[in-house]
Amino acid sequence: MARAEFWYEFASTYSYPAAMRVEALAAARGVEVVWRPFLLGPLFAQAGWRDSPFNIYPVKGRYMWRDMERICASLGLPLTRPNPFPQNSLLAARVAASLDNDLCAQFTKAVYHAEFAEGSTISDRAVLGSLLAACGLDAEAAFAAAEGAENKATLKTGVERALGLGLPGSPCLVMEDGEVFWGNDRLEQGLDWALGKR
Amino acid sequence: MARAEFWYEFASTYSYPAAMRVEALAAARGVEVVWRPFLLGPLFAQAGWRDSPFNIYPVKGRYMWRDMERICASLGLPLTRPNPFPQNSLLAARVAASLDNDLCAQFTKAVYHAEFAEGSTISDRAVLGSLLAACGLDAEAAFAAAEGAENKATLKTGVERALGLGLPGSPCLVMEDGEVFWGNDRLEQGLDWALGKR
Numbered sequence: 001m002a003r004a005e006f007w008y009e010f011a012s013t014y015s016y017p018a019a020m021r022v023e024a025l026a027a028a029r030g031v032e033v034v035w036r037p038f039l040l041g042p043l044f045a046q047a048g049w050r051d052s053p054f055n056i057y058p059v060k061g062r063y064m065w066r067d068m069e070r071i072c073a074s075l076g077l078p079l080t081r082p083n084p085f086p087q088n089s090l091l092a093a094r095v096a097a098s099l100d101n102d103l104c105a106q107f108t109k110a111v112y113h114a115e116f117a118e119g120s121t122i123s124d125r126a127v128l129g130s131l132l133a134a135c136g137l138d139a140e141a142a143f144a145a146a147e148g149a150e151n152k153a154t155l156k157t158g159v160e161r162a163l164g165l166g167l168p169g170s171p172c173l174v175m176e177d178g179e180v181f182w183g184n185d186r187l188e189q190g191l192d193w194a195l196g197k198r
Numbered sequence: 199m200a201r202a203e204f205w206y207e208f209a210s211t212y213s214y215p216a217a218m219r220v221e222a223l224a225a226a227r228g229v230e231v232v233w234r235p236f237l238l239g240p241l242f243a244q245a246g247w248r249d250s251p252f253n254i255y256p257v258k259g260r261y262m263w264r265d266m267e268r269i270c271a272s273l274g275l276p277l278t279r280p281n282p283f284p285q286n287s288l289l290a291a292r293v294a295a296s297l298d299n300d301l302c303a304q305f306t307k308a309v310y311h312a313e314f315a316e317g318s319t320i321s322d323r324a325v326l327g328s329l330l331a332a333c334g335l336d337a338e339a340a341f342a343a344a345e346g347a348e349n350k351a352t353l354k355t356g357v358e359r360a361l362g363l364g365l366p367g368s369p370c371l372v373m374e375d376g377e378v379f380w381g382n383d384r385l386e387q388g389l390d391w392a393l394g395k396r
Contacts, residue, residue: 047255057245063366063380070387074396168261182261185383189268198272 002194003032005174007162008108009040010093011086012170013054013064016116017071018184019108019171025187031194035104037096037155038162039089040170046163052086071184072116080119087115088123094146095128097155106135200392201230203372205360206306207238208291209284210368211252211262214314215269216382217306217369223385229392233302235294235353236360237287238368244361250284269382270314278317285313286321292344293326295353304333 006022008015026033044053054061065081072079092111096104110131114120120127129139145151165174173181173190181190204220206213224231242251252259263279270277290309294302308329312318318325327337343349363372371379371388379388 043257046257059241059244059364060366062364063378066378067380070396166257166260168258180261180264182265198268 001030001032002196003034003176004191004194005034005036007036007038007165007167007170007172007174009038009170010089010096010108010111010115010122011052011082012040013068013116014071014184015171016112017068017075017077018187019112020075020077021184022171022173022187022191023105025191029191029195031191033105035096035101035108036158036162036174037093037104037108038158038167038170039093039155042159042163043167043169055085078117080116082115082119082122087121090123091125091143091146092122092128094151094155095132095142097158098142098146098148098151103135103137107131107137110134199228199230200394201232201374202389202392203232203234205234205236205363205365205368205370205372207236207368208287208294208306208309208313208320209250209280210238211266211314212269212382213369214310215266215273215275216385217310218273218275219382220369220371220385220389221303223389227389227393229389231303233294233299233306234356234360234372235291235302235306236356236365236368237291237353240357240361241365241367253283276315278314280313280317280320285319288321289323289341289344290320290326292349292353293330293340295356296340296344296346296349301333301335305329305335308332 004026006019008019022033044050049056054064068079096108096111099107111122111128114127114131115122122128125143129143132139132142165178165180167174167180168182171182171184173187175190175194179190179193181187181193202224204217206217220231242248247254252262266277294306294309297305309320309326312325312329313320320326323341327341330337330340363376363378365372365378366380369382371385373388373392377388377391379385379391
């Protein structure tokens with residue numbers, strides 16, 4: 001079965017509709033999705049950014065929010081601007097990195113919904129704990145695993161791989177041949193590529 | 199007839215496939231395209247950039263060139279990297295701003311082809327002169343009109359309008375209701391919007 005890695009940062013706006021769309025698009029093509037949580041911070045630091053470029057460059061920020069409104073409206077997805085934006089995503093990313101692929105997918109979509117549909121604070125342990133419980137997991141045990149040394153190293157290795165792959169942002173689809181497709185609007189093209197369609 | 203403005207900078211990479219695609223997409227929908235040459239320099243200056251962000255941020259640059267290779271291959275468009283990149287586009291933009299809409303479209307596509315398919319230097323008067331001649335125009339008369347005070351003011355006004363519209367880059371489609379769609383990959387969505395399709 002063809003596989004594609006879906007790389008995402010929880011604080012990233014365009015990753016929200018992408019996370020909600022990718023499974024159906026992949027299933028329709030018979031492509032397996034491997035969920036790869038990572039952190040944009042180290043990638044942004046490489047570019048000299050200590051904040052979201054959508055905050056640093058207000059013209060791009062204003063365009064992005066309007067674009068997100070159109071995208072979410074067309075998909076029937078609610079959209080609330082997180083406050084603050086961007087959200088601190090470290091704990092959510094650690095939890096996601098500790099889960100097996102199916103649970104990671106379920107938890108990831110729950111986090112994006114809480115963040116961008118409900119406006120919840122995803123750095124809040126109570127918020128993530130209730131999402132974990134809704135996934136059928138013991139929240140305290142999940143946090144303990146997420147914050148263990150082994151899992152912290154797993155996430156760190158993932159971020160280093162993202163840097164090595166040259167990911168320009170989030171979300172990205174990464175193919176087994178190393179091809180990278182950046183953006184919610186490239187999911188279809190990336191999944192077609194996974195099937196050998198150019 | 200519904201209208202959409204196509205705003206573009208000659209040095210912009212993604213504007214090349216967009217300029218080659220926009221007329222057929224618009225004609226298929228019965229939308230009129232108004233060609234709007236402008237300059238990204240003043241927009242980039244607002245963001246603090248004195249070079250193309252694709253040069254300032256190498257990770258984004260590498261991704262963009264690979265993305266352009268895929269896009270141009272899928273459209274059957276030749277692609278050569280301009281040297282230097284970005285090209286100085288001031289003279290080409292002045293010429294384009296001086297032409298009526300149909301000639302502007304013809305000249306614009308010829309410039310993009312010279313720049314990105316043939317690797318020609320578009321700041322070179324001889325290069326632009328031969329493109330003007332191929333459009334059936336007297337090159338010297340066209341340059342004189344392009345570099346007259348009135349036309350320089352026309353281009354300057356256009357750039358100020360681009361700043362006022364909050365264009366985040368090039369290319370953009372701008373609707374009569376002020377909606378902005380940024381990128382070669384948003385042409386279809388923008389032209390659908392022009393028809394009232396949301």
